Amino acid sequence: MVDEPAVQLGRNLTYGLLDSIGRAIVTGQFEDQVFPTEAELAKQHGVSRSxxxxxxxxxxxxxxxxxRPRQGTTVQPTSSWNLFDTDVLRWMLERQLSVDLLRQFNELRVAVEPEAAALAARVAGEDDIKRIDDGLRRMQAAERGLDDxxxxxxxxxxxxxxxxxxxxYIQLRDVVSTALRTSIRFTNRIKGRTADVAEHAKVRDAIASRDPGAARVAMRTIIGDVLVLIEDRLPSTD
Known part of the structure; x- marks a missing residue:
């Protein structure tokens, strides 16, 4: 028990350094330069080598x-990054120009979430539907200023x-949660209001009614509207 505060402090220092270096990599601060050695990083950030x-x-x-041995530590190209890692996704979404990434993320959502809704309409239990109901009630409360x-x-x-x-699908929840925090803020700023509760209610009703086709269409409509908003904010390629 005596060592617990020191262990916790070590973890905090590690994650603080992880966040600082990770964000620097993702925002391109190490482009066209040799990545520092561990000794250099330790000195720059005032932390131990461990x-x-x-x-x-x-x-x-x-x-x-x-x-790699004899090659040192190098920054990998974006194609090698684990985009399903919530830290990596958060750093990428925090970049100044992330509208294109938001579009790509919502293209993933439109491929996954409508099918998840359709599947839920077939297999969801009462507890599952209750959680969906709770989410919908929270959205309704948020419209009245009673929830976030x-x-x-x-x-x-x-x-x-x-x-x-x-x-x-379930393991995508952390990725969806992380990216939605940026996506929803972005789209709400454009629309000047929060999410359409009535459209979300259609998803809930279709799942509760065991109608996979209606659930799929309702969820696709929600994400499709988001994609339209994002596409309108992307620079023209003409």
Missing amino acids: VTREAVKMLTAKGLLSA PLEADIAFHVSVLRASKNPF
């Missing part, structure tokens, strides 16, 4: 870095993924 080594190891696992609109919207979409009972 903290630095652990942070570099975690960034390597996320696909941002590669460490962002958290309520996320809770609804995550509850639908869970109701699909498909472990692959």
Whole structure:
């Protein structure tokens, strides 16, 4: 028990360094330059070599870095990054110009969430539908200023993924939650209002009525509207 505060402090230092270096990599601060050695990183950030080594190891696992004998540590191209890692996705979404990434993320959503809703309409249990109901009620409360609109919207979409009972869809919940925090803020600023509760209610009703086709269409409509808003904000390629 005596060592617990020191252990916790070590973890905080490691994750703080992880966040600092990860964000720097994703925002391009190491482009066209040699990535620092662990000793240099430790000195720059005022932390121990063991903290630095652990942070570099975690960034390597996320696909941002590669460490090889006699070649040192190098920054990996974006194609090697683990985009399903919530830290990596958060850093990418925090970049100044992330509208294109939001479009790509919502293209993933439109491929996954309507099918998850359709599956939920076939297999969801009463507890699953109750969680969807709770998410919808939170969205309704948020419209009256009694709940957080962002958290309520996320809770609804995550509850639908869970109701699909498909472990692959369910494991996307953290990615969806992380990216929705940026996506919803972005689209709400454009629309000047929060999510359309009536459209979300259609998803809930279709799932509760065991109508996979209606659930699929209702969820696709929600995400399709988001994609239209994002496409309108992308620069023209003409």
